[in-house]
Amino acid sequence: MGISKIVRRAHPCVRDLKTSWRVFFRLKVFYWLPLELTTKDWIPKCPNCGTKCVRNGFNNPPRLIYGLHENYLLHSPERLMCKKCRKEARKQNRSGIPRIDRVQYNFLLTDSDIMDQIAEVDPNLVSEFPCTLSHVKGFDNEYFALVEHLASKSVGPMAVASMTLSLHEATWQKKRIKTQLNEIQFLSLHSPKMFFLLVKKEKTSMNVFADTMY
Numbered sequence: 001m002g003i004s005k006i007v008r009r010a011h012p013c014v015r016d017l018k019t020s021w022r023v024f025f026r027l028k029v030f031y032w033l034p035l036e037l038t039t040k041d042w043i044p045k046c047p048n049c050g051t052k053c054v055r056n057g058f059n060n061p062p063r064l065i066y067g068l069h070e071n072y073l074l075h076s077p078e079r080l081m082c083k084k085c086r087k088e089a090r091k092q093n094r095s096g097i098p099r100i101d102r103v104q105y106n107f108l109l110t111d112s113d114i115m116d117q118i119a120e121v122d123p124n125l126v127s128e129f130p131c132t133l134s135h136v137k138g139f140d141n142e143y144f145a146l147v148e149h150l151a152s153k154s155v156g157p158m159a160v161a162s163m164t165l166s167l168h169e170a171t172w173q174k175k176r177i178k179t180q181l182n183e184i185q186f187l188s189l190h191s192p193k194m195f196f197l198l199v200k201k202e203k204t205s206m207n208v209f210a211d212t213m214y
């Protein structure tokens with residue numbers, strides 16, 4: 001595939017923001033591991049009963065954050081657990097209380113109650129957190145502020161969506177060109193024959209393009 005074709009083609013993932021997560025390995029990742037950066041041995045308290053939580057593994061999956069120029073992933077894998085509330089939840093389970101009505105005993109480091117506690121310990125750390133979370137995904141703070149500002153100036157959602165897609169497309173194209181240039185450089189150093197074929201193909205496609213101009 002030649003450079004000229006790539007420049008003209010939008011990355012398929014920018015056509016639908018909902019599918020962007022499929023190329024997660026090309027997205028930036030913001031890691032949120034605040035317990036590694038706060039005072040040693042400090043751990044948040046349970047928002048329900050005030051008991052100190054315990055660390056409960058690193059299996060929370062990343063979530064997609066919608067950004068202005070590109071989307072990225074928020075990865076906050078650590079879970080906390082309150083043992084006292086877990087005991088209470090088990091009692092409620094035995095009493096036949098539905099799961100949704102049982103006391104919560106698992107918490108994430110992005111939960112608002114936990115974030116408030118982290119802010120008390122280190123306000124600067126929380127100010128580095130880049131996004132506002134929705135129920136499932138999230139919005140980058142700068143993007144969110146811009147959308148709010150545009151809405152106050154009567155710019156509708158369709159115009160904002162169009163602007164966002166255009167900015168995302170430009171970012172993807174820049175990345176694609178950079179990748180392609182790296183590939184060409186690699187071929188020119190390690191496989192001159194392949195490099196020659198690529199240049200020949202590129203020249204042919206440019207000639208066909210030039211012919212169509214006249």
Ligand SMILES: [Zn+2]
Pocket residue numbers: 046047048049050051082083084085086
């Ligand atoms: Zn508790």
